[in-house]
């Protein structure tokens with residue numbers, strides 16, 4: 001095989017490996033994002049429960065105050081009992097106290113219901129708090145895992161890039177320039193195989209004469225359509241069932 005062609009194929013392999021590592025490294029922040037959503041949801045649920053809990057506590061406090069207020073009134077009424085002269089006045093006085101006391105007993109019932117609700121809200125809050133903690137822990141765990149993956153990717157990238165920098169010097173400048181131009185224009189694969197008279201880069205049929213030349217692998221050839229570098233890969237020898245035979249080496 002033409003030496004420059006061999007180098008270009010190797011350069012393509014190096015660049016594909018570099019691109020694939022870079023892609024994986026770039027996907028890490030998105031992965032971490034996935035663990036931020038459950039934390040936010042747990043946090044929102046906790047906040048919501050906390051708001052309801054606060055407003056219920058406030059309502060209960062208002063009822064407590066109201067209860068004290070009525071209790072004061074009743075106490076005052078009771079001390080005025082000695083000023084009463086007639087039976088009629090006394091009956092009216094008792095009635096007034098009864099109305100207030102009924103009112104108080106209603107409020108006390110309401111407060112009891114609220115206390116039960118507050119109790120169950122406290123349990124809910126605790127469970128929401130646990131969910132928040134769990135989501136926080138999971139996020140932290142993932143940060144550590146993804147952080148070490150990131151480091152590994154970076155180390156792999158540095159290694160591959162160093163290998164590439166050294167390797168590039170073997171390729172003639174004009175070939176390297178046209179390789180890089182193709183890379184800029186087409187992205188990942190610019191040195192591609194041909195198979196059954198087809199360019200595997202753009203799937204265009206290759207004219208028979210050109211295909212014959214490509215099969216020799218002794219010169220740099222380009223697809224007439226997409227202009228990628230083309231080469232031919234010998235199929236491994238097959239047995240009579242069409243199965244690949246293990247390489248004899």
Ligand SMILES: [Zn+2]
Nearest residue numbers: 199202223226
């Ligand atoms: Zn092509």
